[in-house]
Amino acid sequence: MTGPRTRVRAGLAGVAVVLALSGCAAIENVPQMPGPAITSWVPSPAEEPSPVATGNLSPDGFANAERMAVRIRNVGCDSLSTGSGFAIDSHTVVTNRHVVADSAILQVSTYDGRDIPVSGALTASLADLAVLRTTEDLPSQQQLSDVDPKVGDPVTVVGYPLGGELRVTTGAVIGATTDPLHESLGEVLVTDAQVEPGSSGSAVLDSEGRVVGVVYAKNAADQSYIVPVSTLRDLLSDDAAFSPVPACT
Amino acid sequence: MLLAVTTALLIGSTAYLWRTSDAWESRADDYEAVSHDLGSDLSDTRAELKATTDELSAVQSQLSTAQARIIELANEKAQIGDDREAQRLLVDYQERISSAAGKVALALDQCVRGQNQLIGYLQNAELYDPKDLDAYAADVQDLCQAATDANSALQAELSR
Numbered sequence: 001m002t003g004p005r006t007r008v009r010a011g012l013a014g015v016a017v018v019l020a021l022s023g024c025a026a027i028e029n030v031p032q033m034p035g036p037a038i039t040s041w042v043p044s045p046a047e048e049p050s051p052v053a054t055g056n057l058s059p060d061g062f063a064n065a066e067r068m069a070v071r072i073r074n075v076g077c078d079s080l081s082t083g084s085g086f087a088i089d090s091h092t093v094v095t096n097r098h099v100v101a102d103s104a105i106l107q108v109s110t111y112d113g114r115d116i117p118v119s120g121a122l123t124a125s126l127a128d129l130a131v132l133r134t135t136e137d138l139p140s141q142q143q144l145s146d147v148d149p150k151v152g153d154p155v156t157v158v159g160y161p162l163g164g165e166l167r168v169t170t171g172a173v174i175g176a177t178t179d180p181l182h183e184s185l186g187e188v189l190v191t192d193a194q195v196e197p198g199s200s201g202s203a204v205l206d207s208e209g210r211v212v213g214v215v216y217a218k219n220a221a222d223q224s225y226i227v228p229v230s231t232l233r234d235l236l237s238d239d240a241a242f243s244p245v246p247a248c249t
Numbered sequence: 250m251l252l253a254v255t256t257a258l259l260i261g262s263t264a265y266l267w268r269t270s271d272a273w274e275s276r277a278d279d280y281e282a283v284s285h286d287l288g289s290d291l292s293d294t295r296a297e298l299k300a301t302t303d304e305l306s307a308v309q310s311q312l313s314t315a316q317a318r319i320i321e322l323a324n325e326k327a328q329i330g331d332d333r334e335a336q337r338l339l340v341d342y343q344e345r346i347s348s349a350a351g352k353v354a355l356a357l358d359q360c361v362r363g364q365n366q367l368i369g370y371l372q373n374a375e376l377y378d379p380k381d382l383d384a385y386a387a388d389v390q391d392l393c394q395a396a397t398d399a400n401s402a403l404q405a406e407l408s409r
Contacts, residue, residue: 030266031270062319079338112323
């Protein structure tokens with residue numbers, strides 16, 4: 001430490017000589033004594049961000065799209081079938097008419113295996129749509145989109161293909177057509193999202209997670225047909241559009 | 250005189266610069282000590298962050314595994330429910346078949362017994378009033394028709 005200090009002092013002495021000889025012409029450049037020492041080196045912490053909404057977070061880590069999906073078991077007089085559905089409020093499930101047709105008992109279960117009792121079922125005559133009412137709260141519900149998806153828009157289908165595990169598949173809208181099954185008035189949409197028997201009634205979601213349609217059929221080219229959300233909205237807003245499901249005989 | 254003034258200036262300047270140099274050196278030592286402390290804190294914080302990040306990754310992996318298992322269990326429960334309902338439907342079907350078959354058997358037994366009785370009566374027809382024989386034959390016919398109807402109901406159940 002003494003070597004550098006000595007050199008510094010010698011240098012300073014030289015500078016002093018130069019300053020003295022130059023008549024202190026550059027007095028403003030003379031080294032100043034250090035000012036007050038800095039004592040706070042760590043900036044004060046910024047205000048910690050706190051979540052203002054839960055968004056799509058859920059208590060168990062499942063996405064809202066999975067939590068609102070339900071599996072429907074249709075126990076008929078002589079047959080058993082399964083389908084899919086989704087919650088639009090705490091006690092209402094939307095599915096297909098053919099999923100609940102000819103039923104003696106309808107049973108709904110959630111993504112985590114809970115059984116939700118069904119108090120009633122209504123079907124629409126103008127589209128392959130049906131509504132189930134439950135006596136207990138559904139885990140979550142999904143918002144309906146205000147507009148139908150356009151050709152090229154990505155879509156996500158959440159349901160129970162083949163009556164098996166909950167599945168999420170993706171695709172895109174590839175066109176619109178008249179209903180090949182003559183179940184719905186107006187046009188239906190065609191997507192390349194893969195569905196299977198049992199996927200009927202699955203929610204079709206847009207990139208924002210809003211419902212833009214309901215799966216109700218597929219064709220031999222593995223394309224799926226969906227009832228657009230505008231049709232669903234129209235029917236839900238019309239109390240006379242739905243009537244009770246006749247029981248099987 | 251000039252030499253004395255110059256010497257005095259030089260001495261004063263040298264003394265001032267000496268003190269300034271000492272002050273800055275002391276300040277540099279202080280800041281170096283602070284920087285070591287901050288570096289140590291930063292190192293500790295980075296280590297804690299890495300440990301927390303690793304722990305978070307492990308928790309995320311566990312959550313994914315738990316979610317997959319929940320979906321599996323929900324599916325297993327659903328399949329068991331399907332099997333239960335299918336078994337119940339099968340039991341109901343078998344009960345209907347058994348009931349229909351029992352009715353067929355009972356009706357056939359009554360039909361056969363009636364026909365045997367009628368054959369016995371007809372073998373000694375002269376002992377009975379023809380009107381009574383005709384009435385009994387009609388009753389036997391009704392029993393046999395009931396057997397036929399029961400069999401039709403059984404066949405209908407079998408074809409469902």
